[in-house]
Amino acid sequence: MNEFDIDIFDEVLNTTKSLYAAKAKELNDKELYFRTVLRKSLYPDWRIFRKTSRVWITLGGIFTLNITMYETIDTNGKRKRFTYYHDEKLKQISKFKYDLDVIKLALKFYFEGNKIPDSLKRIFPSKQLINYYLKAFNLKEKIEKKNDEILANIESNLQKTNSKLMLEMDDFYIFHKSERIRKMRVRQVIMHTVNGSKLSNIINMFFTKNIDEATTKFNDMQFIKTTVSKQLNKFKSNKEIIVNGDGARWIKHLANELNASYSLDLFHIKKAINDTFGANKFASKENKIYFKNNINYCLNKPWKNAFSDAVFTKNELMFHTLYNEFFAYSSVINIPKVIHQNVQNFYKFIKNNSLTVFKNNENDSSYTEHFVYNSFKKHIKKDQSLYCFELIKLRVIYKNIAKNQATLFY
Structure with a gap:
């Protein structure tokens, strides 16, 4: 290994840089050939109106790509000016100066709540641009669509299986940013099956209520019971339902309302x-x-x-x-x-x-606290950070999708 060396203080990724540099040269060579040779034979009536360049920010560094605007005159003597993109990559940077891989990586950091390394900050888009890209690429809709696909697949699986259905119930509190910092109660009902020690067919249901809000028909116990019942009725048949909880009255009451066996979680x-x-x-x-x-x-x-x-x-x-x-x-x-x-x-x-x-003969393990942390709190945990509730929902859904879990917020 002595013939190889790594300079840990050098922030340049040399292999990545050389690959992007080669691509930038290829694009500029194509532009030059089209402008000076190919254009004259294919489009002799195209005249050069303006030569310009665009910045291309990549994971391998920042490069300059050449672009040319052309001009034609129709039979009525009317001038028409347009930019000719000789490669799809040039169309992209006409809208985004950041390479799509940079945008994708920045969005992943954003959704996963990870700290951006200092070496990448200089080539990453700002928070304002990230918010713009969320809308430009319809990412909220794409995440919700993927979540719906996973939910439909889980519901289909549960219709075919006779496994016990476990409901892990608990409540916890979070803070989120609104017009001011607000405290919210989250009641979780997590449906899943167990095969040996493997958890599967996981549907995370989170019922939220700001502490300063009044209790209504959309956040009371009857709403939770009705909503959970509707979900169960999609695949319940004759399945045995086990509710695991911490002994709270609302959990016992809900288990009784659902005709489920209640078990104090281990x-x-x-x-x-x-x-x-x-x-x-x-x-x-x-x-x-x-x-x-x-x-x-x-x-x-x-x-x-x-x-x-x-x-x-x-x-x-x-x-x-x-x-x-x-x-x-x-x-x-x-x-x-x-x-x-x-x-x-x-x-x-x-x-x-x-x-x-x-008196309970069930020997099943319970995973109530496991889900509190791994299906929710872990996804929004970041020192000295508070998020708006819409971002909290988006991050929780996104990160649960990565584990093939469906997530529903109410």
């Missing part, structure tokens, strides 16, 4: 155990200290392990016994109030969802 169960018994990096200092020094002496296990065993083996009796043992033990020692309250809250959380924790 992420929130594990999170509740970790947060309560100090095994999480976000747990309070008091929790970490207390549960590091105190274990369940009957089982000779940390409290976290004991409660985990009870929950994940669906042993409801053991769960209640452990709770009583914990407070019997803690009454002997001086337990911090915050830990007392945390354990009580954990107990209520599991008890309020006891049917789905202990």
Whole structure:
């Protein structure tokens, strides 16, 4: 490898530059040949009116292409002036000085929310031009059309399969730019099937409502229920429907309205155990200290392990016994109030969802938080950046298309 070298400080891509330079020379040679030789034999009545040039901004650098305007005089003595484009590339730069590959790459950076490398900034169009290209190339319509195609394909697949249909439900909040910065609640309903560990046939449904807006028939729970039902009716037949959620009342209510089985998703169960018994990096200092020094002496296990065993083996009796043992033990020692309250809250959380924790025979994994991040938040995550809601929608749809997922906003 010693005979080869790379200058990391040189921003020029030499191979790319040489290829574009060769193309620029080819185009200019063609223009010269047409103007000085071919024109005289094919179009002897064409007179040169003006010779000019256009800038061609490419990934290999900036080049100058020659263009000629010609003039003819008809039988009535009327002059006609026009530009002759001897190559399709010259037609392009008559409208866009940036090469289409530059525009395409800039748009990809825009949709993907990636930072533009400094070495490319000098040849990339401005934000104002990007917005112009969005409209000029009808990209919003093209993205929506591609999304519709994926949706139709997924719906067709779901009509043919008898797999369980999983609905991952959660809500979260985002901020977006409008006339001012606004806070928005997003309720997600993600439909998908599972084949082994592979998720497929994914339809992302996002129901949005600005916090400062009134509840109407277009953003209330009935609207969500009706909209989800319409989507399910396209391919439901006799499929078993499983709703995974975090225990929120609206999710339980919606699962009941849809005649679906409800399951408390595993992420929130594990999170509740970790947060309560100090095994999480976000747990309070008091929790970490207390549960590091105190274990369940009957089982000779940390409290976290004991409660985990009870929950994940669906042993409801053991769960209640452990709770009583914990407070019997803690009454002997001086337990911090915050830990007392945390354990009580954990107990209520599991008890309020006891049917789905202990009586549920489903062993399916849940992907609620996976979808919150990977189908939405990840697509708009950029330090110190806020976007308008239309751009948020466009980016989320675009990036989900790349994963062959359909996305619907309401």
